[in-house]
Amino acid sequence: MKHNEFTSRYKEEKLLGEGGFSQVYAGECRSTSTPVAIKHISKKDVQLVKVNCQGNVYDEILEVFLMEQAAGRLCDGSFENPAVIGLMDVFHLETEVIIIMERPPDTVDGFDYLFEIKHIPEDQVKVIFKQIINAALLMHKNGVFHRDWKLKNILVNRNNGTPEIRVIDFGCGDFVENEPFSRFYGTPAYAPPEFFRGETYKAEATTVWQIGVMLYITCTWTAFYTSVYMKKDKEVLENVSMECNDFLSQCLALDPNQRPTLEDLLLHPCVFHILKHMNPVLYDISCRTS
Structure with a gap:
């Protein structure tokens, strides 16, 4: 050609x-x-x-x-x-x-969206992350491991009303395997702790970790480095609800065996009770995955 x-x-x-x-x-x-x-x-x-x-x-x-x-x-x-x-x-x-x-009209990546909106109400944050979890769960059901979940790889529609997301950039992806992975492809700062400990890592536990990373950045407006987070004492964020703090602590568990599954995340109170806020299209997606 x-x-x-x-x-x-x-x-x-x-x-x-x-x-x-x-x-x-x-x-x-x-x-x-x-x-x-x-x-x-x-x-x-x-x-x-x-x-x-x-x-x-x-x-x-x-x-x-x-x-x-x-x-x-x-x-x-x-x-x-x-x-x-x-x-x-x-x-x-x-x-x-x-x-x-x-290239959907009126969209920006999640990082730019965060800085444009300045303060995203927690209910709106939950709606966005409900969609992210749904998208990730469906990907895994389809056998695909994105491996580079980050705000730059999420497009958010800026139209008034419910923000809707699209997922981009599968350049670091792979297939979901039963066997764990040893080499990491993606954004090194967001690799799971088990990789930094020289251990193998699994697809779902890594995706859950990276969802936690994106939410942490959204809530704190600070950069995130797994290697730094591993050395910190457990913190409680004062600007978000206890439900949101609990969600974060579960996603960012240093032991991958302590992290919830993607289906567990959909049932967490932080996102489970927001279905009534979502438009019919997004609600239908939720129904197909939970």
Whole structure:
């Protein structure tokens, strides 16, 4: 596929962000003026996975496969997960791969949302995290381990009313396995304590830890480093409810065996009693997962 095929279909605009292996630009589809996000990955950094489709085995980009499977779009019996950002197009060029994704209007990443709103009421925080837990649970049910849950990888709709989230960036992801993982891919500051102790780590316990990290940052407005948190005495945050403090202490348990499951988190009083605040679409998602 040639580069001019990409440029004839999409117009590339400002840089939205970049990581160790990719750059993401704003853009739009030329034929429809639909906003898109355009991700460039060097060919040498692209991971492939063998896919068996009706007896035909072919190579697929791991990130693309994980994104589609996390959304429930590939395998029969998968759970539909509308919180996952949508894939629109993929270009295999000579030196790079370009992935085209949805760019929902009026959204910012969770980090920018936190600083724009300044003070997010606890009820609204709970609504956002209810959706995050739902999205994570459905991903795990679909066999996908995101591994890099952080506020920068959550898009929040800024429209008035109930904020709605979308999950992005599956570049550090993997499949949920019964066997634990030893190497960590993701944001090192948010890796679980068991990794820093030189132990293996499991998918669900890591996801629960990172949900706790995101909530801690949202509640405290401070940076988080697992290696620092491991040395601190247990703290009670004075600006949030005891329910929220209990939720945090469970997610951020240093022993992974003491952390709740994602399904347990949905039943925690911190999020369980907010269903009445959620719009019908989000409520329906909750019903399918609890």
